[in-house]
Amino acid sequence: MTKRTIGVDGLLDHYLRRARDWADVPLQRTLERLATTRPDAQRGVVCHGDLHPFNVLTDGDRTVVLDWTAGQIAHPAYDLAFTHLLLANPPLDAPKPLRPIINAAARCIANRFVATHATIGPHPIDSDALDWYRTLQACRILTDLAAWRADGDLDAHRGHPWFAIESALQPLLAA
DSSP: OOOOOOHHHHHHHHHHHHHHHTTOHHHHHHHHHHHHSOOOOOOOEEEOSSOSGGGEEEETTEEEEOOOTTOEEEOTHHHHHHHHHHHHSOOOOOOGGGHHHHHHHHHHHHHHHHHHHHHHOSSOOOHHHHHHHHHHHHHHHHHHHHHHHHTTOTGGGTTOHHHHHHHHHHHHHHO
16 A cells, blocks of 8 residues: 555655655745745645546536545645646647647636636636646656656557646646
């Protein structure tokens, strides 16, 4: 059984240990920066950690959220940032000429999602906190990818959406 990392501080420590093990300097520097710039975490809520349309089932007026394996008690921006990342960078294998159109539409949808949350969401989230959690979520995804590569386990994860969005997340390491 794999030991479960609890809380954002635990996640940061875990990702940083892994980045050091692999000597992944860009990932390590980003995680070190995140550790020293963490936004106020006093507002903790139950977060799903992997909230996207395939983890939500609806039947009439009933809704069920599935797959809580990435769940944490965290700032509400933890979930908002992850969903924004996936909406803004859809893991689609589209023909090259269509990608700019899809990406522009995806960014509009992702920004609308955040704007809607700002209007009707129960917790106000400032843009600095959202950016911080977006970078943390990018580090989470990039850590998973690095682990699969280090373990020689790429074939077992072939087709996973992380591969499709990896290049879009790399610039967040330089931010």
